[in-house]
Amino acid sequence: MPRIRHTSLDCSPGCAVEATLELIDGKWKGVILYHLLEGTLRFNAIRKRLPNVTQRMLTMQLRELERDGFLLRTVYPQVPPRVEYSLTELGRSLEPVIMALKRWGDRHTTFGRSTAVAEAAE
Amino acid sequence: MPRIRHTSLDCSPGCAVEATLELIDGKWKGVILYHLLEGTLRFNAIRKRLPNVTQRMLTMQLRELERDGFLLRTVYPQVPPRVEYSLTELGRSLEPVIMALKRWGDRHTTFGRSTAVAEAAE
DNA sequence: GCCCATAGTATCGGAAATGATACCGTCATG
DNA sequence: CATGACGGTATCATTTCCGATACTATGGGC
Numbered sequence: 612m613p614r615i616r617h618t619s620l621d622c623s624p625g626c627a628v629e630a631t632l633e634l635i636d637g638k639w640k641g642v643i644l645y646h647l648l649e650g651t652l653r654f655n656a657i658r659k660r661l662p663n664v665t666q667r668m669l670t671m672q673l674r675e676l677e678r679d680g681f682l683l684r685t686v687y688p689q690v691p692p693r694v695e696y697s698l699t700e701l702g703r704s705l706e707p708v709i710m711a712l713k714r715w716g717d718r719h720t721t722f723g724r725s726t727a728v729a730e731a732a733e
Numbered sequence: 734m735p736r737i738r739h740t741s742l743d744c745s746p747g748c749a750v751e752a753t754l755e756l757i758d759g760k761w762k763g764v765i766l767y768h769l770l771e772g773t774l775r776f777n778a779i780r781k782r783l784p785n786v787t788q789r790m791l792t793m794q795l796r797e798l799e800r801d802g803f804l805l806r807t808v809y810p811q812v813p814p815r816v817e818y819s820l821t822e823l824g825r826s827l828e829p830v831i832m833a834l835k836r837w838g839d840r841h842t843t844f845g846r847s848t849a850v851a852e853a854a855e
Numbered sequence: 856g857c858c859c860a861t862a863g864t865a866t867c868g869g870a871a872a873t874g875a876t877a878c879c880g881t882c883a884t885g
Numbered sequence: 886c887a888t889g890a891c892g893g894t895a896t897c898a899t900t901t902c903c904g905a906t907a908c909t910a911t912g913g914g915c
Contacts (some may be wrong), residue, residue: 622895652892653891653892654891655890655891656894658892666892666893666894667893667894668895670892670893686892689891690890690891691889691890691891691892692890692891692892692893693891693892694891694892694893704909
């Protein structure tokens, strides 16, 4: 069952904030989008970057992202199968959002400390 | 019960993205932060801006935001009580994130269409 | 004496999100 | 003939989130 879409127009300007959040919410979507910003990736390639995601969850998140128009799923009819995921224009339009999230995380969470070094060298 | 904090350092650079998302996730936090960017607000003032939030949920979200250091809760010992919420420095540091979310929402969701007009007039 | 305003708590329950585990098809390789 | 790679499904259990509703304290005004 898909998550509740933003159907009720009952809120103030801040609503756009929640609307966006809803779309990229879901435990793994943020990171998935982040990694796809760097280019096309195969299913297992994404999996390797997300050590704790289960196959099921990854599939689900990818399908939702596809449904929302953020990414394109290309199946090559080979054996073993080959499936590639890449961002659409709409997906790439999220870059400022993703990068804002990452930048904040780098500066203000314990996660960021490691990569903050690399970024400081910019 | 508080939500799971980011305790496991098991992920790649994209992790900062998720870490940030986790902090501002929770159905109302985004909008709350957005409204508080404009200044201090009392409990019921926030409530009026979020027509669909229940008292319980609003309290919970505010407490989590306070716990995470994003806002300050000031109680004035009066009757009837008066409680004011304002952003901390850390809270204000989220402004780029919130605004990126809002901007994207304004441009790409049906929510945005109305406020997009006002923004276009800038 | 009763009601109102403010800012909450307490309790219950249902729905949604996530996790664990097992299974599937096909071809190439050993 | 068995095994492994790839990209999944199916099923079940659990965790977490969220909503509805009722209840609370206190002082002032009627």
